Structure formats: C-alpha cells, structure tokens
Amino acid sequence: xxxxxxxxxxxxxxxxxxxxxxxxxxxxxxxxxxxxxxxxxxxxxxxxxxxxxxxxxxxxxxxxxxxxxxxxxxxxxxxxxxxxxxxxxxxxxxxxxxxxxxxxxxxxxxxxxxxxxxxxxxxxxxxxxxxxxxxxxxxxxxxxxxxxxxxxxxxxxxxxxxxxxxxxxxxxxxxxxxxxxxxxxxxxxxxxxxxxxxxxxxxxxxxxxxxxxxxxxxxxxxxxxxxxxxxxxxxxxxxxxxxxxxxxxxxxxxxxxxxxxxxxxxxxxxxxxxxxxxxxxxxxxxxxxxxxxxxxxxxxxxxxxxxxxxxxxxxxxxxxxxxxxxxxxxxxxxxxxxxxxxxxxxxxxxxxxxxxxxxxxxxxxxxxxxxxxxxxxxxxxxxxxxxxxxxxxxxxxxxxxxxxxxxxxxxxxxxxxxxxxxxxxxxxxxxxxxxxxxxxxxxxxxxxxxxxxxxxxxxxxxxxxxxxxxxxxxxxxxxxxxxxxxxxxxxxxxxxxxxxxxxxxxxxxxxxxxxxxxxxxxxxxxxxxxxxxxxxxxxxxxxxxxxxxxxxxxxxxxxx
Ligand SMILES: Nc1ncnc2c1ncn2[C@@H]1O[C@H](COP(=O)(O)OP(=O)(O)OP(=O)(O)O)[C@@H](O)[C@H]1O
Ligand SMILES: [Mg+2]
Numbered sequence: 001x002x003x004x005x006x007x008x009x010x011x012x013x014x015x016x017x018x019x020x021x022x023x024x025x026x027x028x029x030x031x032x033x034x035x036x037x038x039x040x041x042x043x044x045x046x047x048x049x050x051x052x053x054x055x056x057x058x059x060x061x062x063x064x065x066x067x068x069x070x071x072x073x074x075x076x077x078x079x080x081x082x083x084x085x086x087x088x089x090x091x092x093x094x095x096x097x098x099x100x101x102x103x104x105x106x107x108x109x110x111x112x113x114x115x116x117x118x119x120x121x122x123x124x125x126x127x128x129x130x131x132x133x134x135x136x137x138x139x140x141x142x143x144x145x146x147x148x149x150x151x152x153x154x155x156x157x158x159x160x161x162x163x164x165x166x167x168x169x170x171x172x173x174x175x176x177x178x179x180x181x182x183x184x185x186x187x188x189x190x191x192x193x194x195x196x197x198x199x200x201x202x203x204x205x206x207x208x209x210x211x212x213x214x215x216x217x218x219x220x221x222x223x224x225x226x227x228x229x230x231x232x233x234x235x236x237x238x239x240x241x242x243x244x245x246x247x248x249x250x251x252x253x254x255x256x257x258x259x260x261x262x263x264x265x266x267x268x269x270x271x272x273x274x275x276x277x278x279x280x281x282x283x284x285x286x287x288x289x290x291x292x293x294x295x296x297x298x299x300x301x302x303x304x305x306x307x308x309x310x311x312x313x314x315x316x317x318x319x320x321x322x323x324x325x326x327x328x329x330x331x332x333x334x335x336x337x338x339x340x341x342x343x344x345x346x347x348x349x350x351x352x353x354x355x356x357x358x359x360x361x362x363x364x365x366x367x368x369x370x371x372x373x374x375x376x377x378x379x380x381x382x383x384x385x386x387x388x389x390x391x392x393x394x395x396x397x398x399x400x401x402x403x404x405x406x407x408x409x410x411x412x413x414x415x416x417x418x419x420x421x422x423x424x425x426x427x428x429x430x431x432x433x434x435x436x437x438x439x440x441x442x443x444x445x446x447x448x449x450x451x452x453x454x455x456x457x458x459x460x461x462x463x464x465x466x467x468x469x470x471x472x473x474x475x476x477x478x479x480x481x482x483x484x485x486x487x488x489x490x491x492x493x494x495x496x497x498x499x500x501x502x503x504x505x506x507x508x509x510x511x512x513x514x515x516x517x518x519x520x521x522x523x524x525x526x527x528x529x530x531x532x533x534x535x536x537x538x539x540x541x542x543x544x545x546x547x548x549x550x551x552x553x554x555x556x557x558x559x560x
Contacts, residue, residue, distance in 0.1 A: 004020065005064050006018050006019065006020060006021035006048075006064065006065045006066070006067070007019070007061075007062055007063065007064055007065065008031070008032065008059065008060065008061050008062060008063050008064075008065060009047070009061060010061065011056055011059050011060075011061065012341050013056065013297070013337070013341055014051055014052050014053075014056055014296045014297050014298045014337075014338070014341075015041075015049055015050065015051055015052070015338065015341045015342065016031060016038065016049070016050050016052060016056065016059065016065075017047060017048070017049050017050075018031075018047070018048045018049075018050055018065045019046050019047045019048070020046040020047075021040075021046060021047070021048040021065065021067065022043065022046055022048070023040045023043065023048050023067045024040065024071070025040060025041070025042075025043065026039050026040060026041070026071040026072065026189075026191060027039065027040045027067055027068065027069065027070065027071055028040075028067070028068040028070055028071060028072055029050055029065050029066060029067045029068060030065070030066045030068065030106075031050060031052050031059065031063075031065050032059045032060070032063040032064070032065070033063050033064070034058075034059075034105040034106035035066075035106045036052050036053070036054040036056070036059070036105050036106050037052070037053045037054065037088060037106075037108075038050040038051060038052035038053060038065075038298070039051055039053070039071070039072055039298070039302075040067070041338070041342070042342060049342060050065070051297075051298035051301070051338055052296065052298060053087070053088045053296055053298045053299040053302065054105050054106070054296055054299070055105065055296055056296070058105065070189075071189045071190075071191065072088065072189065072190050072191070072302060072305075072306075073187040073188055073189050073190065074089055074111065074187065074188055074190050074306055074309040074310060074313070075089060075110055075111040075112050075169075075185055075186075075187055076185055076186060076187070076188055076309070076310065076313040077112050077147075077149075077169050077183070077184050077185025077186065078112070078116075078118045078139050078141045078147045078149075078169065078184055078185070079111075079112040079113055079116050079118075079141070079169065080111070080112065080287050080310060080313075080314075081141055081142055081145060081147075081250075081283075081284060081285060081286070081287060082142065082281075082283045082284060082286070082287075083111070083287055083288070084267065084288045084289075084290060085111060085287070085288070085289050085290075085306070086289070086290065086291060086295065086299060086303075087256075087289065087291040087295065087299035087300055087301075087302045087303030087306060088299050088302055088303075088306065089111040089306055090107070090108070090109045090111070091109055091111060091113075092290070094109045094113070095107050095109045112169045112185055113169075114168060114169065114170055115168060116168060116169070117166045117167065117168055118139045118141070118147075118166070118167055118168070118169075118184055119139060119140070119165075119166055120137050120138075120139050120149060120164055120165060120166075120167050120173055120184060121137050121138055121139070121164050122136060122137040122162045122163060122164045122173075122174075123135060123136065123137045123138065124136050124137065124159060124162055125159070125162065126159050126160055126161050126162055126174075127158070127159065128158075128159045129156075129157070129158055129159070130151050130156060130157065130158075130159050130176075131151060131155070131156035131157075131372075131373060132150075132151055132152060132153040132154055132155055132156055132195070132372050132373060133150055133151060133153060133197075133316060133371055133372025133373025133374075134150065134151040134373035134374055135148045135149065135150060135317075135373065135374070135375060136149045136150065136151060136162060136173070136174070136182065137149050137162070137164065137173075139184065142284045142285075143280065143284070144278070144280070144284075145284060145285060147317070148317040148318065149173070149184050150186075150316060150317065150373065151182070151373065152186040152188075153188070153194055153195050153316075153372060154195075155176070155180060157176035157177055157178050157180060158176060158177035158178075159174065159176060159177075160174070160175050160176055160177045161174045161175050162174035162182070167184055168184075169183060169184045169185040170183065171183070171184075188309055188313070190302065190305040190306050190308075190309045191305050193308075193312065193364070193365045194309070194312040194313065194315075194316060195372060196316075196367075196369035196370065196371055196372060197369065197370045197371055197372050198369060198370040199367050199368070199369050199370075200222075200367075200368045200369055200370055200378065201368070201437070202220040202221050202222045202223065202368040202380070202434075202437065202438075203220075203437055203438060203440060203441055204220065204221045204368075204438065204441055205218045205219065205220060205221060205434070205438035205441055205442060206218075206219045206220065206221045206222075206223065206246060206247070206248070206320075206322065206382040207246065207247040207512065208241075208242055208245070208246045209241070209242075209245035209246060209247075209508075209509035209510055209511070210238070210241060210242070210245075210423060210500055210510065211497055211498065211500055211510045211515045211518065211519075212410075212423055212425045212427070212497075212498045212500070213225075213410060213423075213425075214442070214446075214510075214512060214515050215442075215450075215453075215454055215457070215497070215515050215516075215519055216425075216427060216430070216432070216454060216457075216458065216498075217408050217409075217410055217425070217430050217431065217432040217435070218408070218432055218434050218435055218438050218442070219382060219384070219407065219408050219432065219434055220368075220382075220407070220434040220437055220438050221320060221368055221380045221382055222366060222367045222368030222369070222380035222381065222382055223366065223382055223407040223408065223434050224363050224366045224382065224383040224384070224385070224405075224406055224407050224408070225383075225384050225385070225406060225407065225408035225409065225410055225432075226328070226384075226385050226386075226387055226399075226402045226403070226406040226408075226409050226410070227239070227384065227385065227386045227387065227409075227410045227412065228386075228387040228388075228389055228394055228399045228402070228409065228411055228412065229386070229387075229388070229389075229392070229411070229412025229413075229414075229417075229424065230388075230389065230391065230392025230412070230414045231388070231392070232417065233392070233412035233413065233414055233416075233417040233424050234412055234417055234422050234423055234424050235326060235327065235386040235387075235388065235412060236326055236386070237422070237423075237502050238384075238386070238410070238412075238423055239253070239324045239325075239326045239384060239386055240266075240269070240502075241502050241508065241509075242322065242324060242384055243270075243273075243282065243286065243322070243324055244273050244275070244276070244282055244508075244509075245276065245508065245509040246322055247320070248285075248320050248321060248322035248382070249285065249314070249319035249320045249321065250285050250286070250287075250311070250314040250319050250320075250321045250322070251282070251285060251286040251287075251321070251322050251324065252286070252287045252289070252307050252308075252310050252311045252314075252321060252322070252323045252324070253266070253270070253286060253287070253288050253289070253324045253326075254289045254290075254291075254303055254304055254306075254307035254323070254324065254325045254326070255288070255289070255290040255291065255326055256289075256291055256300055256303050256304060256325055256326065256327060256328070256330045256331050263290045263291075266288065266290065267288070267290065270282065270283060270286065270288060271283050276509060287310050289303050289306055289307050289310070291303045291330075297333075297334040297337045297338060298334070298338065300330060300331060300334040301331060301334040301335055301338065303331070304325055304328070304331050304362060305362075307323055307325065308323060308362065308365045308381070308383075311323040311381045312365065312381060314379075315369070315371070315379035315380060315381050316371055316372070316379060317377075317379070318371065318377035318378065318379050319379055320379065320380045320382075321379070321380065321381045321382070322381075322382050322384065323366070323381055323382065323383045323384070324384050324385075324386075325383070325384070325385040325386060326386045327385070327386040327387055327388045328359075328385040328386060328387050328398065328402060329386075329387050329388040329389070329398050330388070332351060332355060332359070332397075332398045332401075335351070335352060335355060335358065336350055336351045336352065336355075339351070339352035347397070348397045349396060349397050351397045351398070355397060355398070355401050356401035356404060356405075359398075359401045359402055359405060360401075360404070360405045363383060363385075363402075363405040363406070364405075365381065365383075366381050366382060366383040367380065367381060368380040385402065385406075387399050387402055392414050394411065394429075407432070407433045407434055408430075408431065408432040408433065408434060409429070409430055409431055409432075410423075410425050410430050411425065411426045411429040411430045412424045412425060412426065413425070413426035413429075421494065421498070421499055422499065422500070422501065422502065423498075423500060423502075425498070427458065427461055427498070428462075428465070435451075435454070436451075439451045439454075442512055442516075445512050445513070446512030446513055446515060446516040447512075447513060447516030447517065447520065450516065453516070453519050453520060453523060454519075456523055457493055457497065457519060457522070457523060460486065460489060460490050460493060460523075460526065461490050461493065461494070463486050463490070464486055464487055464490030464491075467479060467483050467486060467487055468487065471487075481533055481538060481539035482530070482533055482539075484539045485526065485529045485530065485533060485539055485542070486526070488529075488544050489522070489525060489526040489529065489544075492522055492525060492544065492547075492548050492551065493519075493522045493523075495548075495552070496518055496522055496548070496551045496552060496554075496555050497515075497518050497519050497522050504556065506556055506557060506558050507555055507556055517554070518551065518554060518555055521550075521551055521554065522551060525544065525547045525548075525551070528547075529542050529544070
C-alpha cells in the first residue's frame with residue numbers, strides 16, 4: 001500500500017476530506033471500501049473535500065478514495081421516458097431490484113436499462129459529414145413518441161458506418177471515419193448547459209390550462225416562473241396540474257427533498273395520470289426525479305442539474321419541455337447545509353453568498369432556442385420552480401434570490417388557500433414580465449382584445465380592494481351604487497374566472513378559448529350593470545344571481 005493512495009482524513013455528514021488528492025472541481029470519485037459515489041467540491045493544496053451522494057454512516061477515516069476523471073454526467077437516450085430516477089440518475093426500480101428497498105451503499109445502476117433493445121431507423125448514410133446535434137435516426141420509444149438519436153454536441157466528422165436495426169444503448173450503431181463509435185445514447189455533464197445554435201425570443205406562451213396564469217400571469221415558452229407559497233398553499237397541486245395539463249411535449253418533474261410521503265404520493269399518482277389530449281399515460285412523456293428529505297443532501301443538490309440536463313436533451317430533439325421543481329427551497333437548503341460543513345462564510349440566514357448566483361445560472365438554462373445540427377429545429381425548456389418560504393415569509397433569501405431571476409411569480413397566499421380559493425394566487429403581488437409578448441398569441445388562439453380584457457379585470461379587482469378598504473374604515477354606507485356593483489362583479493370574477501378546481505372533471509383544464517369566454521362574460525356582466533345604473537336603476541334593483549349562475553354553469557360544464 002503506497003503512501004500516495006488518497007485516503008479519507010475526516011467525515012462530516014455527507015462531506016469527506018481526502019488527501020493526498022489533487023482533482024478537478026466536480027470530478028467524481030469512488031469513496032471508501034464500498035465505493036460510494038462522490039464529487040470533489042473543494043481543493044486546498046493536496047486536500048480535497050468531496051460531497052458523497054450516499055448515506056455516509058459507516059464510512060471510516062483511512063479508507064481509500066479513487067477519482068474517476070470525469071464529472072457527474074447524465075446518461076441520455078431511449079428509455080428515459082417513464083423512468084423514475086434518484087438525484088444522481090439511478091433508476092429507483094432497478095436499484096431496488098438489485099439491493100432491496102433500502103438502497104445499499106455503493107449501489108450502482110445505469111440510468112438506461114442495458115438489456116432493452118430498440119428499433120433504430122437510420123436517416124443519415126455513410127459518407128456524409130455529421131456534427132453535434134445532427135439527427136442520425138429515430139426510435140419509436142413509446143407509441144407516438146419519436147426519440148431522435150443525436151450526434152453528441154461536441155462530436156463531428158465523416159460518417160463511416162451507420163446501420164438501422166435492433167440495438168441496446170451500449171451497442172455501436174455506427175462510427176465516424178476517425179473511429180469514434182456512435183451509440184443510441186450519450187453522456188453529458190449535468191452542471192454544464194448543453195449548447196444551442198442560437199437563443200430565441202418567444203412570442204408563444206407556455207399554455208398552462210389554468211386561467212389565472214394564462215390570463216393574468218402568463219409564462220412564455222422557454223421562460224420561467226416561480227411559485228412561492230407557505231405550507232399547504234397548493235404548490236404541489238399547481239406543479240402536478242401543469243405536468244398533466246400544460247402544453248408540453250415532455251415533462252421532467254423534480255421532486256426535490258419534499259417529505260417522503262409526498263414523494264410516495266407522486267410515485268403512486270403520476271403513473272395513474274392520463275394525458276387528456278392523447279388519452280395515454282402522462283408517464284409516456286415524463287421523467288420523474290425524486291429525492292426525499294431523508295436522502296443525502298448532496299444527491300438533492302445534484303438532482304435539479306440532472307433534471308435540467310434531461311430537459312435540455314429532449315429540447316435538443318426539437319421538443320417543448322416543461323421542467324417542474326418542487327421545491328427549489330429544498331435544493332437551496334442542501335446548498336446551505338454543504339456550505340456550513342465547508343465552514344464557508346455564511347450570508348443571509350446561513351445561505352452561502354453565492355446562492356443568488358447559482359440560482360441565476362440555473363434559471364438561465366431555460367429558454368427557447370434554435371438547435372444545433374440538422375434538420376433545423378427549435379426547442380424550449382420552461383422552468384416552473386416552487387419555493388417554500390418558511391412561515392410563508394417572502395422576504396427570506398431563497399424567494400428574494402429567485403425573484404431577481406424569475407420572469408413571472410405566482411405568489412400563493414395562505415388566506416386565499418384558507419378560504420379554499422384555489423389556485424391561491426395573490427393577484428396583487430404576482431407578476432409576469434411576459435404578458436405583452438404573448439398577448440398576440442392569446443388574442444389569436446383565445447379571443448379578441450385579450451390584453452384589454454386582462455387589464456380591465458385586473459383594474460376591477462384592484463378597485464374592489466380599495467372599496468373594501470374604504471368600507472371597512474367608514475362602513476358600507478359610504479359606498480355608492482356603482483361601488484356596490486364593482487364589489488359584486490369582482491366577487492364573480494374571483495369565483496368564476498380565477499378559481500379553478502384541480503379535481504373538477506370539466507374545469508381542471510381551461511383552454512384559452514374557455515378562459516377568454518369566461519373572462520369576457522364576467523366583464524359583460526359588469527358593463528350591463530353599469531348601463532342599468534346609468535339608465536337610472538338603483539343597484540338594489542339589479543339582480544346578478546341568474547347571470548352568476550349562468551357563468552358558473554359555463555365554468556363547470558362540458559366545454560371543448
Ligand atoms: N387547484 C386546487 N383545486 C383544489 N384543491 C386544491 C387546489 N390546490 C390546492 N388544493 C388543496 O390544497 C391542499 C394542499 O395543496 P398542496 O399539497 O399542493 O400544498 P403545498 O403548497 O404543496 O404544501 P406543502 O407546503 O406541504 O408542500 C391539497 O391537498 C388540496 O386539497
Ligand atoms: Mg408541496
């Protein structure tokens with residue numbers, strides 16, 4: 001045994017100090033006799049600090065460490081759809097098969113099943129020049145789901161061979177003239193954004209099917225939104241409703257460090273979900289990445305990077321991908337825990353000073369882009385990140401850091417949730433920077449005067465708030481007839497337009513047309529009332545009940 005073998009000198013939670021070891025930042029290593037996977041996160045002289053992705057109990061000082069010469073990568077290829085992975089890409093099912101319900105230390109399982117055979121149809125031929133992002137051919141991964149096999153981003157050359165046929169992900173399907181083999185899958189380092197040809201602006205919305213978002217606080221395709229909300233305000237229901245109903249070709253859902261039983265819910269509910277548009281299981285177009293709070297923090301920290309890398313991979317095939325994160329706060333807490341163990345100078349509330357920076361870099365990976373390679377195609381990754389501020393206090397560092405990079409904020413309000421007004425979106429503090437750019441699309445696909453409708457409804461709610469404040473100060477007698485009408489009409493807007501029951505058979509999803517129709521009808525009700533008042537009728541003579549009933553029937557009825 002040579003003195004030069006890197007050995008564990010100290011274990012602190014999921015962190016270990018190893019010397020003598022000189023490695024690259026984020027380089028992977030096999031830690032200890034059980035060869036647990038870890039990654040180098042700090043280098044000081046020949047002392048390296050590693051974060052271990054597994055439970056480190058039992059790891060002892062003196063055990064050897066072996067660096068692997070590569071950073072954490074995602075294995076990308078056919079078989080991803082429908083899979084359930086942990087934060088470092090191990091499929092839960094196959095790990096459990098190999099080691100039982102409790103994952104054994106050092107358990108290794110490739111993301112993609114090595115024995116699955118796929119029928120590959122080549123669309124390029126030997127003799128052609130290919131480069132990163134070129135589509136080599138296709139696989140029908142699931143019924144109706146075409147998986148495009150790509151030349152890895154940084155690879156290029158003359159195609160020497162390429163064959164159609166049945167392959168596993170480890171069988172070469174061809175090779176370049178320089179001998180580089182080509183496979184159905186390739187690996188990509190999760191902390192590096194996959195390159196694109198050009199970033200594009202977006203005039204297309206990420207259509208959520210939720211009225212309060214599409215009408216009031218829309219997100220552009222390739223944009224991002226944060227959903228901060230206190231305990232039980234409906235964050236998870238929103239993320240899941242979008243996973244089911246939003247217009248996306250592919251959904252990547254990262255359950256990051258929420259309570260174990262909540263993840264169990266996700267694992268049992270997701271496979272049962274049916275895509276209303278195709279009638280097929282949602283899992284046919286989804287990848288789940290789950291980390292519960294009892295899994296090691298390092299894996300939790302890594303899981304959002306795995307999620308975005310998988311999302312980018314499907315984007316690169318030309319898809320519109322939605323990445324859901326529930327919740328970003330648990331990721332930030334993992335970052336905080338590791339920073340504390342590294343004894344770094346803490347910033348606000350113990351979070352590292354680079355929290356905002358990391359969060360910004362992560363959200364930067366959303367976007368709509370012109371993609372590398374031929375045929376020419378575009379794709380998008382939209383990120384929807386839930387945030388769980390302790391005590392529902394939005395002034396805390398994670399919400400504040402996310403606010404700086406978010407294009408939209410759907411702020412959830414505990415009081416609305418308490419009144420069972422769901423989605424409990426506070427229309428006063430929420431915002432969207434995309435409203436103007438997606439308005440033409442909504443006008444074309446939802447209905448005329450989309451922006452005017454939005455503005456008038458928001459003004460109505462604003463006015464209602466002012467009037468209620470006045471009424472609570474000086475009593476309702478101070479209000480005039482028009483004020484009473486505004487209050488009534490606003491109540492109807494909240495009830496019929498903004499509320500949406502995630503479990504309703506007909507209203508869980510609202511098309512842009514339906515959203516427009518309901519909003520326009522609610523506003524018409526106000527205008528009719530105003531006309532009656534101008535004609536001299538007192539407010540007491542105006543009966544809004546039948547109109548309100550009609551609107552509710554319209555909301556809950558079977559509409560296209
Ligand atoms: N759109 C909705 N329609 C109907 N019910 C809803 C809706 N949104 C939330 N709820 C109700 O609120 C409950 C709590 O929602 P949810 O679990 O999504 O909250 P959360 O913010 O994720 O909570 P936590 O902070 O514990 O993660 C749900 O179980 C459901 O009963
Ligand atoms: Mg939740």
